[in-house]
Amino acid sequence: MDYNTELENAKQKLLQLGFTEEKYNQLLELAAEELIDRALIDLQEKDLPLLEELEKNLVAEPTNIEEANKNIELIFVSAYGEQAELKRQEMLMEYLNTTIQQTITTKDLIERYQAGDPTAIATIESSKDHPDVQEVLKLVEEQSNNNVTNSGGETENSNVTPEPFPQPVPTQNY
Amino acid sequence: MDPSEVIIDSTATKVEPNETVPTEGNDTQQAEEKQATNTPPVTENSNNVDVGSTPEETKNIPQIIERDSRPNTTIYNADGSTKSFESSSSVSGATHLAGAEYEILKEEDRQPSPKPENHSRVTEPNYKDIVGGQKAPKSIAEPYLNNVNTEERKKDRKNLDEADLFGIRQNDQARSHNVAELVNMKEAIKEYDLSLRQGKNLTEEEYNMLKNYHLRSFRAYTDKENYYDKLGLSKDDRDVLMKTHFEKTITEFDNSIKDENGNYNSSNCTIEQLQILKDAEKDKISSLHYQDRSARQEESRDRNRREREEQYKKDFEEEHGIPWSVQAERLLQDKNLLTRERDLYREADEKKEVEKEDDVKPEVNKEGEVKPEDEKKILTNIEEREKVFMERAKKRDLKKILFWTGFGTGVAIGVFATGPVITAAAGVAVVGTLGSAVIERISMGTARKLATEFATIKGKDDQRSKARREEIANKLQEIEKRILKLQHIRSFFTGGGLGLLGGSLINGLFMGGRGLVETIKAGQAGNQMATGNLPGGENVASSGNEVATGQISEPTTTGHVIEQEVVSGTIKTPPTIEGGQSIPSDLGNTFNSGLSYQQASELGWRGTNLSLTEAGGSHGLIQGEFFNRINNALGNNTSLMQGFDAAKAYNPFLRAAVSGSMGVEQAANQAIQAIQALP
Numbered sequence: 008m009d010y011n012t013e014l015e016n017a018k019q020k021l022l023q024l025g026f027t028e029e030k031y032n033q034l035l036e037l038a039a040e041e042l043i044d045r046a047l048i049d050l051q052e053k054d055l056p057l058l059e060e061l062e063k064n065l066v067a068e069p070t071n072i073e074e075a076n077k078n079i080e081l082i083f084v085s086a087y088g089e090q091a092e093l094k095r096q097e098m099l100m101e102y103l104n105t106t107i108q109q110t111i112t113t114k115d116l117i118e119r120y121q122a123g124d125p126t127a128i129a130t131i132e133s134s135k136d137h138p139d140v141q142e143v144l145k146l147v148e149e150q151s152n153n154n155v156t157n158s159g160g161e162t163e164n165s166n167v168t169p170e171p172f173p174q175p176v177p178t179q180n181y
Numbered sequence: 182m183d184p185s186e187v188i189i190d191s192t193a194t195k196v197e198p199n200e201t202v203p204t205e206g207n208d209t210q211q212a213e214e215k216q217a218t219n220t221p222p223v224t225e226n227s228n229n230v231d232v233g234s235t236p237e238e239t240k241n242i243p244q245i246i247e248r249d250s251r252p253n254t255t256i257y258n259a260d261g262s263t264k265s266f267e268s269s270s271s272v273s274g275a276t277h278l279a280g281a282e283y284e285i286l287k288e289e290d291r292q293p294s295p296k297p298e299n300h301s302r303v304t305e306p307n308y309k310d311i312v313g314g315q316k317a318p319k320s321i322a323e324p325y326l327n328n329v330n331t332e333e334r335k336k337d338r339k340n341l342d343e344a345d346l347f348g349i350r351q352n353d354q355a356r357s358h359n360v361a362e363l364v365n366m367k368e369a370i371k372e373y374d375l376s377l378r379q380g381k382n383l384t385e386e387e388y389n390m391l392k393n394y395h396l397r398s399f400r401a402y403t404d405k406e407n408y409y410d411k412l413g414l415s416k417d418d419r420d421v422l423m424k425t426h427f428e429k430t431i432t433e434f435d436n437s438i439k440d441e442n443g444n445y446n447s448s449n450c451t452i453e454q455l456q457i458l459k460d461a462e463k464d465k466i467s468s469l470h471y472q473d474r475s476a477r478q479e480e481s482r483d484r485n486r487r488e489r490e491e492q493y494k495k496d497f498e499e500e501h502g503i504p505w506s507v508q509a510e511r512l513l514q515d516k517n518l519l520t521r522e523r524d525l526y527r528e529a530d531e532k533k534e535v536e537k538e539d540d541v542k543p544e545v546n547k548e549g550e551v552k553p554e555d556e557k558k559i560l561t562n563i564e565e566r567e568k569v570f571m572e573r574a575k576k577r578d579l580k581k582i583l584f585w586t587g588f589g590t591g592v593a594i595g596v597f598a599t600g601p602v603i604t605a606a607a608g609v610a611v612v613g614t615l616g617s618a619v620i621e622r623i624s625m626g627t628a629r630k631l632a633t634e635f636a637t638i639k640g641k642d643d644q645r646s647k648a649r650r651e652e653i654a655n656k657l658q659e660i661e662k663r664i665l666k667l668q669h670i671r672s673f674f675t676g677g678g679l680g681l682l683g684g685s686l687i688n689g690l691f692m693g694g695r696g697l698v699e700t701i702k703a704g705q706a707g708n709q710m711a712t713g714n715l716p717g718g719e720n721v722a723s724s725g726n727e728v729a730t731g732q733i734s735e736p737t738t739t740g741h742v743i744e745q746e747v748v749s750g751t752i753k754t755p756p757t758i759e760g761g762q763s764i765p766s767d768l769g770n771t772f773n774s775g776l777s778y779q780q781a782s783e784l785g786w787r788g789t790n791l792s793l794t795e796a797g798g799s800h801g802l803i804q805g806e807f808f809n810r811i812n813n814a815l816g817n818n819t820s821l822m823q824g825f826d827a828a829k830a831y832n833p834f835l836r837a838a839v840s841g842s843m844g845v846e847q848a849a850n851q852a853i854q855a856i857q858a859l860p
Contacts, residue, residue, distance in 0.1 A: 030584050037577045041618065044570055047667045048622045051660060058666045065670060077800065082670070102618075106581065143582050 010096050017103040024110045038102045043079070045098060046086045053085065061085045254278065256522060266525045267532075278521065302480075303473040311369040312470040314477055318361030325360050362474070366466050373462045377455050380448030383438070388445045390461060391454050395434050402427060531669075560632055563657055566664040567623050574619030628660045767817055770794050772808045775823030784832050800839050807838050810849035811856065821856060830855035 021031055050058060064081055066074040083091040119127035134140050252265030254276040268276075303309050315321060338346060383391070396402045405426060409419040424431065438454075440446040447455065494505035503509055623629060635653045638646040771790045774781065781789045793805035808822065811831065815821045822831070831852035837843035843851075 026584070034581070034584065037580060041574065041577055043671070044573060044619055045622055047671055048570055048619065048626065050667055050670075051626055051628065051663050053663070055659065055663055055666065058663055058670070062666060062670055105618075109581075143579060 010100075013100060014103075017100065017107060020107050021103070021110065024107070024114060026110075034103075034106065038099055041102060042095065042098050043082065046082050049086045050082070057085060254525060256525065266529055268525055268528055278518070301472070302476045303469045305469070308466065308469050309473075311365060311466060312362070312473045314473070315358065315361040315365060318357040321364050322357040322360035325364060326356065362470065366470055369466060370459070370463050374455075374459050377447040377450070377458055380440070380446055383445040383447060383458075387458055387461075388438075391438065391450070391457065392431065392434055394454075394457055396427060396430065399427075399430065402430075560635065560657065562661050563628050563632065563664070566661060566668070567628065569668060570623065571620055628657060628664075631656055631660075766793070766805065766809050768793055768805075768808055768812055768819065772804070773823065774828055775820075776825055776828055780825045780828070784828055803839050803845055804835070806845045807835055807849050807852070810846065811853050814849075814853045815856070826859055827856050830859055 018031060021034070022028070026034065050061075061081055065078050080091075083095055087094040116127050116130060120131055252267050254266045254268045256264045256266070256278045258264070303312050338349065341349070402423075406419070406423065409422060414422070435445070438445050438447075438449045440448060447458065450458070497505040497509070501509070501513070631653045635650060635657075638649055641647075770793055772793055774789050774791060776784070776789045791804050791808070792801035793808060794801050811822055812819055821827065834843065834848040834852040834855065838845045838848035
């Protein structure tokens with residue numbers, strides 16, 4: 008399967024799992040940042056003169072897509088040489104496939120939890136006190152406060168029915 | 182006293198006698214430093230001479246002066262706050278900049294400068310030709326100009342540059358105009374004088390002038406005039422009274438200058454009266470000349486300003502691709518100011534980083550061993566630097582969790598109700614693994630391996646372990662520098678707050694499912710296929726324009742092959758290559774421009790060899806097509822494209838192609854013409 012088809016399939020899969028087009032684009036942005044960071048981490052293994060040369064060739068303040076693309080090209084070519092494009096494709100597909108896998112697992116767990124499956128309930132209850140989960144909860148709480156505050160600044164207790172897992176949208180041909 | 186005690190702060194620079202201070206391109210600073218090296222250095226002794234020390238002892242004490250690091254650039258913000266920087270890029274010793282949002286003069290307060298009064302051209306028929314300037318001043322002025330011999334002048338000016346010669350030419354022209362106008366005025370006055378002597382009917386103005394002059398020579402007249410003035414009479418009443426009172430005197434004056442026809446004529450004027458008239462005319466011409474000349478200069482300035490403005494607007498549009506407007510100009514100025522501000526902040530940040538780097542320089546003791554506290558510092562610094570990447574990765578994963586919980590889309594829902602959903606999402610997907618992909622990458626890196634190895638040999642006292650520890654410390658320090666560099670490189674993707682990161686990265690990385698390199702490679706593969714269609718395996722690139730027999734297949738962008746007849750085995754025209762697809766690439770991977778570094782720098786290039794392949798990114802590919810097209814058109818005579826003259830000829834078109842403002846083919850064609858037009 009060629010890369011384009013693979014990428015389109017991954018997108019359709021995510022849309023079926025409940026991602027909207029907007030969220031898919033946001034996910035791509037995260038993927039893009041992740042890929043750049045990974046390439047930069049891999050560049051740590053290169054010699055300083057090469058990095059200095061790279062720095063010299065980069066457009067310091069890209070003002071258009073052409074310049075930004077040039078920067079991306081330079082970073083990937085510096086990090087992976089001839090394998091730059093291949094590596095980039097691999098990294099993106101890996102990122103998207105991991106996300107698909109995580110989404111499927113999460114969705115399944117939530118559905119089972121909502122259906123009262125004891126295993127699912129136990130799994131969720133046991134993770135509740137994990138620091139990472141607490142951190143996520145805190146972040147969500149902060150966002151919730153930002154979104155729902157009255158004029159006195161106090162958080163309202165919203166009784167809105169919780170949004171279920173993002174509903175899958177009908178498959179479309181984009 | 183220990184001379185080092187006189188250093189008052191850590192940023193002061195020690196200067197040993199006769200040692201040149203490194204300069205940073207700051208004129209004022211250089212001047213100060215020059216002064217510092219020329220004047221006796223300020224020492225503890227020079228301020229407070231130790232009477233106990235001999236001159237010899239004083240001489241032997243190392244002399245130290247301090248130079249404070251002082252901010253030389255200040256930005257004034259719109260909110261009234263200021264920020265000072267010590268910047269080597271500021272050309273002046275004290276640079277003051279208005280922040281991009283600072284409005285020095287508000288639009289409503291702007292007033293057009295008032296136009297000077299009486300700055301209008303002279304229109305009086307009798308005078309306009311006298312004072313209105315000369316169209317061919319040189320012929321009039323030449324006899325009056327005491328110029329040096331022409332040959333002599335040429336010799337003097339031979340060594341001057343174009344700008345000086347232009348200035349001299351302008352001065353010469355201005356002098357010719359001046360002299361010609363003076364000559365003209367002088368001639369007019371002479372003519373007037375002659376007409377007076379020959380007998381000229383006086384104008385009312387001339388008559389009144391002479392009459393007033395005559396009457397005022399009588400003391401009784403002036404006394405009476407003053408008396409009426411004091412009474413506060415109006416001018417008309419006063420004139421009637423004066424006329425009545427001095428009627429006899431006036432009649433006598435009138436009769437004295439009337440001719441036989443009863444007209445007031447200059448033929449009866451005394452010498453003194455003629456002189457009065459002549460002086461008055463002289464003053465009048467002089468005054469009108471000044472008025473007309475000022476008005477002409479004003480017109481000339483206006484015309485030049487309008488031309489400059491037109492040219493500026495034209496250049497602006499060419500350079501920026503948008504028509505000039507006040508708003509566009511302001512935006513550009515704001516951008517330049519922001520860029521300058523950003524550079525200043527960046528410079529300050531880099532300086533801080535360098536200082537930090539200096540802080541962690543491992544100190545080596547007598548045994549050549551790195552101090553334990555420095556080792557610790559290096560390891561901590563590496564961790565700190567890597568933490569930046571890890572934190573970012575963690576934040577990204579957190580954002581991803583929000584996708585699954587329906588948050589981050591502005592939907593407000595209760596925390597408790599969604600708690601299990603979030604817990605499920607976070608717990609299943611990322612518990613303990615937030616940012617794991619990046620963390621894993623970091624953990625597999627050399628830095629972590631070295632840090633682990635370092636930990637295992639930490640307590641060992643044998644020489645080998647000590648040496649290895651020092652080696653690791655140095656390597657880690659090197660890695661830290663690389664991480665710092667990479668953090669700086671990443672800042673290039675933030676686009677100065679233009680929001681370029683996300684959108685452009687997606688575009689650059691994914692491009693609808695196919696990356697740039699792949700796109701380019703696909704294009705090249707297409708080319709090879711196209712050229713591969715040549716009969717008998719002939720390749721345009723290798724065979725040039727000559728084919729022994731038969732036909733040549735002309736490659737097209739679509740990959741189709743067009744059959745073309747070849748007359749007498751020679752192709753009359755080079756194969757037409759469309760859309761930048763099938764260009765013979767005889768030049769190889771790079772093009773040696775044949776320039777010196779200085780010449781390349783003058784053209785704004787970064788080197789003398791230009792990349793012609795994807796190794797130079799998208800620009801490399803454009804350059805490849807550009808130069809190969811030219812080379813092909815010049816019959817593979819590469820030397821015609823080399824050297825400074827050729828580079829100057831094609832450089833604007835190369836830039837246009839690279840910037841995308843002109844198609845590569847069009848740019849190359851223009852460049853070919855420019856090269857062929859060279860002598």
